[in-house]
Amino acid sequence: MNTTDTAAPELEIAPGVRAPMLGLGTWPLLGVDAADSVARGIANGYRHIDTAEKYGNEDAVGEGIRRSGIARGDLWVTSKLSLPGHSRAGAIQSYDAALKRMGLEYLDLFLVHWPNPELGGYVEACHGLQELVNAGRLRAWGVSNFKAAHLDEVLAARLKPAINQIQVDPRHLQRPLLEANAARGIATGAYSPLGRAGDFLTDPAITGPATAHSKTPAQIVLRWHLDSGRIAVPKSASDARQRENLAVFDFTLTPAQRAGIDALDTGAGPRLDSDEYGH
Numbered sequence: 001m002n003t004t005d006t007a008a009p010e011l012e013i014a015p016g017v018r019a020p021m022l023g024l025g026t027w028p029l030l031g032v033d034a035a036d037s038v039a040r041g042i043a044n045g046y047r048h049i050d051t052a053e054k055y056g057n058e059d060a061v062g063e064g065i066r067r068s069g070i071a072r073g074d075l076w077v078t079s080k081l082s083l084p085g086h087s088r089a090g091a092i093q094s095y096d097a098a099l100k101r102m103g104l105e106y107l108d109l110f111l112v113h114w115p116n117p118e119l120g121g122y123v124e125a126c127h128g129l130q131e132l133v134n135a136g137r138l139r140a141w142g143v144s145n146f147k148a149a150h151l152d153e154v155l156a157a158r159l160k161p162a163i164n165q166i167q168v169d170p171r172h173l174q175r176p177l178l179e180a181n182a183a184r185g186i187a188t189g190a191y192s193p194l195g196r197a198g199d200f201l202t203d204p205a206i207t208g209p210a211t212a213h214s215k216t217p218a219q220i221v222l223r224w225h226l227d228s229g230r231i232a233v234p235k236s237a238s239d240a241r242q243r244e245n246l247a248v249f250d251f252t253l254t255p256a257q258r259a260g261i262d263a264l265d266t267g268a269g270p271r272l273d274s275d276e277y278g279h
């Protein structure tokens with residue numbers, strides 16, 4: 001596989017900041033499994049790695065990055081803050097702690113992992129993240145699991161998240177939230193983009209295009225995310241599936257194929273309601 005085959009398209013999520021649209025998820029890998037997966041992923045061509053304080057693997061992800069030998073500037077690294085990062089100073093402390101755990105000098109993207117609205121601190125956390133960007137210490141910041149009402153509180157404070165990373169798969173399209181992100185000029189990141197190998201992988205709306213394009217069902221779903229303008233971070237620890245998930249840059253779906261997959265949406269919300277759950 002040469003470099004061209006594995007070079008993901010990029011999305012400009014903030015002025016002058018372009019993120020590879022396909023990244024490697026790392027939850028729930030820990031320790032040597034996480035380090036091995038990240039080193040293998042980079043060797044396989046991934047240039048975007050997704051981790052979080054909550055996953056407990058930032059140190060191992062950092063080790064995998066170092067082991068890969070890749071130049072830092074050739075890689076996109078995302079992490080996410082948990083509580084107690086929900087204040088201006090707390091967000092900056094969370095960032096410094098993440099860098100220390102990972103052994104990195106900067107991150108490309110740092111997200112507020114959950115809004116925790118009952119604590120009322122996420123707008124202040126966003127102020128802290130914007131300060132890091134202003135200081136040239138962080139390339140871009142964003143949020144995750146934010147509903148439209150949470151986004152509007154952030155925007156009302158004259159703060160603009162680059163991205164909202166949310167659960168999206170063919171059965172959980174979260175159409176109103178996709179539209180809310182788009183209407184606010186906020187990019188959408190899809191987590192659990194394969195629905196954790198969901199049952200839809202055997203649906204004819206996906207197996208049909210798979211046959212037509214000589215691709216696997218998972219590749220069709222990942223291409224559907226890209227063709228819909230979303231950044232996707234599928235997790236695989238397997239060498240073969242990591243390569244499979246990256247081999248999606250040499251074809252596109254037709255509008256009818258995309259619409260067929262959109263039609264699998266059940267209208268169901270995400271697994272976890274961010275007004276109820278957070279950390």
Ligand SMILES: NC(=O)c1ccc[n+]([C@@H]2O[C@H](COP(=O)([O-])OP(=O)(O)OC[C@H]3O[C@@H](n4cnc5c(N)ncnc54)[C@H](OP(=O)(O)O)[C@@H]3O)[C@@H](O)[C@H]2O)c1
Binds near residue numbers: 025241242
């Ligand atoms: N922001 C948030 O709140 C949040 C929440 C959840 C996840 N995330 C991020 O999103 C990433 C991905 O989400 P996820 O891990 O929940 O779900 P996912 O990527 O949709 O699915 C991962 C599962 O699918 C399997 N798989 C991967 N590629 C496959 C393929 N080509 N064919 C068949 N099965 C395949 C993997 O097994 P193998 O490893 O054995 O291949 C794993 O069991 C996480 O790792 C994490 O970085 C973020």
